[in-house]
Amino acid sequence: xxxxxxxxxxxxxxxxxxxxxxxxxxxxxxxxxxxxxxxxxxxxxxxxxxxxxxxxxxxxxxxxxxxxxxxxxxxxxxxxxxxxxxxxxxxxxxxxxxxxxxxxxxxxxxxxxxxxxxxxxxxxxxxxxxxxxxxxxxxxxxxxxxxxxxxxxxxxxxxxxxxxxxxxxxxxxxxxxxxxxxxxxxxxxxxxxxxxxxxxxxxxxxxxxxxxxxxxxxxxxxxxxxxxxxxxxxxxxxxxxxxxxxxxxxxxxxxxxxxxxxxxxxxxxxxxxxxxxxxxxxxxxxxxxxxxxxxxxxxxxxxxxxxxxxxxxxxxxxxxxxxxxxxxxxxxxxxxxxxxxxxxxxxxxxxxxxxxxxxxxxxxxxxxxxxxxxxxxxxxxxxxxxxxxxxxxxxxxxxxxxxxxxxxxxxxxxxxxxxxxxxxxxxxxxxxxxxxxxxx
Numbered sequence: 047x048x049x050x051x052x053x054x055x056x057x058x059x060x061x062x063x064x065x066x067x068x069x070x071x072x073x074x075x076x077x078x079x080x081x082x083x084x085x086x087x088x089x090x091x092x093x094x095x096x097x098x099x100x101x102x103x104x105x106x107x108x109x110x111x112x113x114x115x116x117x118x119x120x121x122x123x124x125x126x127x128x129x130x131x132x133x134x135x136x137x138x139x140x141x142x143x144x145x146x147x148x149x150x151x152x153x154x155x156x157x158x159x160x161x162x163x164x165x166x167x168x169x170x171x172x173x174x175x176x177x178x179x180x181x182x183x184x185x186x187x188x189x190x191x192x193x194x195x196x197x198x199x200x201x202x203x204x205x206x207x208x209x210x211x212x213x214x215x216x217x218x219x220x221x222x223x224x225x226x227x228x229x230x231x232x233x234x235x236x237x238x239x240x241x242x243x244x245x246x247x248x249x250x251x252x253x254x255x256x257x258x259x260x261x262x263x264x265x266x267x268x269x270x271x272x273x274x275x276x277x278x279x280x281x282x283x284x285x286x287x288x289x290x291x292x293x294x295x296x297x298x299x300x301x302x303x304x305x306x307x308x309x310x311x312x313x314x315x316x317x318x319x320x321x322x323x324x325x326x327x328x329x330x331x332x333x334x335x336x337x338x339x340x341x342x343x344x345x346x347x348x349x350x351x352x353x354x355x356x357x358x359x360x361x362x363x364x365x366x367x368x369x370x371x372x373x374x375x376x377x378x379x380x381x382x383x384x385x386x387x388x389x390x391x392x393x394x395x396x397x398x399x400x401x402x403x404x405x406x407x408x409x410x411x412x413x414x415x416x417x418x419x420x421x422x423x424x425x426x427x428x429x430x431x432x433x434x435x436x437x438x439x440x441x442x443x444x445x446x447x448x449x450x451x452x453x454x455x456x457x458x459x460x461x462x463x464x465x466x467x468x469x470x471x472x473x474x475x476x477x478x479x480x481x482x483x484x485x486x
Contacts, residue, residue: 048145071147075125078132079141080406123357129281130354130402136285137195149287154254160192161247162258162398164369164390165268169217179267184209185217187239188387189246190228190395197399199392204228205246206388207239217385224384228392240272247276247346254284255346258398260369262350281347351398358401358411369394376400376414 047055049068056063071077082088098106135141136152143150168183191203206226210233225231234242249255257276259265352367355375369390370380376397404410 075121076128076132077146078128078406079135079146080409120357123353124407126281127354127357127401127407129285130349130398131404131406133281133285134197134399134402137197139195148285154284155194157253158194159253159255160194160197160258160395161255162188162190162192162391162394163243163265164188164260164387164394165265166217166385166387166390167268168212168215170215179264180271182268182271183212183215184236184239184268184271185212185215186223186387187243188226188389188391189243190388190391192395192399197395197403199228199395202229204388204392205242206231206386207242208233209236209239210234211236220383222384224381224386224389226386226388228388231388236272240274243269243272243274247274249276249346256281256284257346257348258351258394259348260350260352260367260372260394262348262353265350276346278346278348281349284347349398351394351401354398354401358407359414360411369397372397 052068053063055061080091082091095107095110100106132141132146132148136143136148137155137158141148143152165187166185167178168185171178171183186206186208188207189203189205191200192198193200204226206229208231213233247255247257352372355367355372356362359375367375370382370385370393373393374380378393378397401410405413
């Protein structure tokens with residue numbers, strides 16, 4: 047409760063004010079709305095937050111036992127999920143801004159641009175992981191924009207680009223390329239694809255831009271191979287402004303593509319301030335286009351939609367999720383026998399909206415836990431289905447190299463099976479968009 051709400055409550059109940067001094071909202075990683083439909087729900091929540099008996103110098107409650115100073119990453123990811131929920135409610139004008147310490151000036155929402163980018167690699171590429179990351183066999187790339195504030199697909203913004211070198215490659219005997227439903231598909235060279243993406247992602251310093259992706263590390267390398275350069279900031283700074291940059295650990299996790307990419311290859315934690323899209327100097331973009339001052343720096347906020355899902359469901363990074371797999375787990379009907387990055391870019395916007403418009407992270411996880419039944423069994427990649435039908439082993443080929451197998455490899459189609467669920471669901475069941483009630 048806010049200080050004002052606490053005073054009203056204690057006066058009404060004739061209770062003394064708490065001795066502890068009120069905490070500032072920037073003392074927390076995130077503060078976001080949560081709604082309880084009954085007293086019993088609130089009691090259950092509070093019981094999980096009650097510390098166990100003892101004099102431990104840290105939180106021993108059931109709800110917070112996994113979040114420690116020595117392992118801050120899970121808590122920071124939870125905060126990032128909730129920042130997305132706060133952003134959605136700002137756009138819908140349903141958030142009590144002063145209560146959540148959000149600046150009253152939200153004119154930035156009028157110029158906000160929200161884009162999504164999806165790519166498909168050849169799933170039968172069994173080269174070493176390091177080779178696939180350095181020189182990916184790209185099939186197609188999709189791009190789309192969302193309307194603001196309703197976050198539906200913005201007609202006329204869909205783009206589908208196919209790599210002319212790999213038109214003959216298939217994702218398995220049973221799969222087909224799906225027709226792009228939102229415009230014309232274009233076939234071009236990889237260099238031309240890179241040029242087109244740089245054009246689509248051209249940033250205006252006056253226009254904050256959010257980019258939705260699926261899988262941060264691989265997307266970094268794919269864009270790097272295409273010579274695409276951009277600069278990344280923390281979504282918290284979009285919501286709260288630069289004044290609330292108090293949690294350096296969180297900022298370092300979410301504000302720099304280049305440092306996250308290089309962290310796999312180096313122990314150095316020196317801060318990097320920009321995303322160098324390619325380590326190959328022949329493909330490095332012209333640095334004359336990079337703004338030289340903080341004032342002129344374009345703002346791009348990258349949101350990994352797959353990471354949001356994994357954080358919400360408390361799933362570890364085993365294999366990977368394609369957009370269709372993620373859609374299936376969020377209750378959408380999908381067809382695993384066809385693919386098109388352009389259509390998937392449009393769908394990615396909807397999947398993001400489904401999650402950020404829903405309940406708080408713990409409550410949403412419980413609501414969704416028993417929903418998706420098509421993903422109860424481990425997903426079988428299309429190229430392996432024929433082997434299973436013929437009685438042969440469907441074991442995935444060995445793709446490990448000197449660097450070890452990559453758990454975020456798009457070719458590792460295997461995903462952890464979900465917990466048992468029910469037959470079908472309505473995705474809107476878990477979303478509060480379109481609702482007139484605001485969470486407290």
